[in-house]
Amino acid sequence: MTLIHALAEFTSGLSADRLPAPVVERAKLCLLDYIGVGLQSDRYGTASTRRGTQELLAVLRAEGASGDSIVLGRPERLTPSNAVLVNAYLGQSTSLDDTAVRSMAHVACAVVPTILAFAGPAKADGREMIAAIVAGYEAMIRVGRAVMPGLAKRGFHVTALTAPFGAAAAAARLMQLDATKTASAFGIAGNLGSGVQEALFRSYAAGKYAVGRSAQAGVLGALLAREGMAGAPAFLEGPEGFLRAMSDEVFPHLVTDTLGEEFEIADIGFKFHSGCxxxxxxxxxxxxxxxxxxxxxxxxxxxxxxxxxxxxxxxxxxxxxxxxxxxxxxxxxxxxxxxxxxxxxxxxxxxxxxxxxxxxxxxxxxxxxxxxxxxxxxxxxxxxxxxxxxxxxxxxxxxDRPQGEPGNTPPASVIAKFVDMAGGKLGEERTQAALRFVRGLEDAEDIGPMLAILSDRASAPTREESRNDALA
CATH class of the missing domain: 3.30.1330.120 (2-methylcitrate dehydratase PrpD)
Incomplete structure (x- = not known):
């Protein structure tokens, strides 16, 4: 069995009902942290990333990208894949996004936007959403561990290069693809990611787009696999595969070792300072x-x-x-x-x-x-x-580790960060409503109410207005 098929068997079969309680709670914390960070991109992003958001939305409006998927804290509605692009950008623009200690990737900014865009169309409930979060984190972090730190030493951006796997796993889980199609989604999506650190270092706003595009690649991989397209079976470990192409130091066993016994999401760290x-x-x-x-x-x-x-x-x-x-x-x-x-x-x-x-x-x-x-x-x-x-x-x-890592930061600190950040955008009432919803996510039969809380339709342009703007 190839590495991506073994990984796909695990992620496609994940069930929130069988996940350990601490893993479920960690998934909900990751969701809360991403929401708070993404909502405050206008307040806590730099001048260049704030401009970058406006530039990105202007391009998408001109392309007629209006749809039904939310943009965090904004009135726009976009097509699902373009909502993934924008929300991934918002989640990174503050440099307050979560970090996988063992792969150095920022995971939520690829996985959660995918889920926010596709959980509604998939009619997923809260348990499905939790399973998709865990699936995305497992895939993205494990592939990253297999090529780090060599990938970074070559100048690649680990978050951008592994985002296709996280987004593909989350989307495939929501679409209820079987293991064979999920493996194909990995093989298709993994071939489409890109991002180098020079862009991140020297053109911060532009460099942040790469993760959104790579998350879009994960979504596309899942959609194409659902239609029947097959990906390379040994995409990771093949002689000309991803691992050897990306790094001089590869650890293929880390993709599958302790799979289902140790959950990567348990070792996620949360930022309490912006920046690297x-x-x-x-x-x-x-x-x-x-x-x-x-x-x-x-x-x-x-x-x-x-x-x-x-x-x-x-x-x-x-x-x-x-x-x-x-x-x-x-x-x-x-x-x-x-x-x-x-x-x-x-x-x-x-x-x-x-x-x-x-x-x-x-x-x-x-x-x-x-x-x-x-x-x-x-x-x-x-x-x-x-x-x-x-x-x-x-x-x-x-x-030994910065503040925010497992073992040195109680969940209450992450929740307080969410309340502080989300409150500045949503107000106290909506912030508390979002917090209650996520805390009880496993019991939610419909995530529509949460999506409504997180968007702002007060000044939303209609599809006809957006179409007219694009033609102007």
């Missing part, structure tokens, strides 16, 4: 130090961060823009020391980057590779921080 996940633990360690002994930025002589190789590779020490600053550890540390809440898009602005006090603190931050931390990564994302004060004292703290 690789610097979060360093900022958390700085905050730990200041919690033990308060000090002012003017008291600092130097800060040194020991970390692992991928964190150094992803870091941009001298960012040229606010967008690039999302990948800069010294910038994030400076913002934290100056009392900024590293969550709003305005923190990552050109104006913030040019501030004299920010620049002065950035110049005091250095970092280096710790071989032991490199050995432990990616099962841990460890850092050790040393702050040298002008009086000669050296203050130290270490973190």
């Amino acid at each position: 996940r690789h610097w979060h633990a360093a900022v958390d360690a700085i905050e730990d130090i200041r919690g033990e002994r308060p000090f002012a930025p003017a008291d600092i002589e130097a800060i040194h961060v020991e970390t692992y190789g991928e964190a150094l590779r992803m870091n941009i020490d001298h960012p040229g823009s606010g967008d690039e600053a999302r990948l800069c550890t010294p910038f994030a540390i400076a913002q934290s020391l100056l009392g900024e809440k590293i969550i709003a898009g305005d923190v990552f602005s050109d104006e913030q980057l040019q501030r004299d006090d920010v620049r002065a603190l950035m110049e005091r931050v250095t970092h280096s590779l710790n071989p032991e931390f490199e050995r432990r990564y990616p099962l841990d994302w460890p850092v050790a921080v040393a702050v040298t004060l002008r009086d000669g004292d050296v203050l130290r703290a270490a973190r």
Whole structure:
């Protein structure tokens, strides 16, 4: 049996009734987190991603892409595949989306938009929705683990390259495709994903589109498989297959090892800082130090961060823009020391980057590779921080993982994040209604009420108006 067929047998046969209770609860947390993050893209995205949303919607309107699928917090209705594209973009634009510790992929932004677009047409209930979430997470993370970290070392963007598998698994599960057709969906979709890190580093808004397009590829793969198209049976492990094409270091066994015994969604981390996940633990360690002994930025002589190789590779020490600053550890540390809440898009602005006090603190931050931390990564994302004060004292703290990881963050913190973010867009009443719905998702017979809560039709253009706009 090939790898994609073994994976397809598992994902197509998933039932929420047979999932462990902690896995069901984790799936609901992932759904809540994505909704909150996606709803606040206008508030917490950077200027470039806010423009990117408008540019994307303008293109889709011109193409006559109106349909029945919702766009989070907006009045537009789009065709299902285009709703996947836009909602995936919204879910990433704040850099607050969830992270799979063991593959480094941001998973919700590919899987959940697919489910929001197709659960309605599939007449899925809450249990089907939960099964589709878990299926998408399993497929996307396991394929990523099989090619990481080599895929990233080649310059590919792991979220974009694995999104087709997550979206295909979720869509196929909602469409109730059997294992053979689900395997074909993987083989078709996996051939269509794309995304390189240069685009993400240097053209942040444009780079974020890749995941949406790759999620669309997953949807297309499932639709074509449903119609009878067959994908390559050994798409992953074949001599010219995905694994060997994408990475010099491949681990095929990770696609199927412990399948059904250990669930990848259980190891998902949630972000409480915006920006690159690789610097979060360093900022958390700085905050730990200041919690033990308060000090002012003017008291600092130097800060040194020991970390692992991928964190150094992803870091941009001298960012040229606010967008690039999302990948800069010294910038994030400076913002934290100056009392900024590293969550709003305005923190990552050109104006913030040019501030004299920010620049002065950035110049005091250095970092280096710790071989032991490199050995432990990616099962841990460890850092050790040393702050040298002008009086000669050296203050130290270490973190194995950033805040938001399983084991160091209670579900209540993720729910509080959702309430804070969703409340700014939906208002308290609708936010609480959405929270109640997701908490009781396994008992929901119809997800239509949730979709209605999450959209905003007050100023929605009619299909005729959209058609006229496209022809104008």
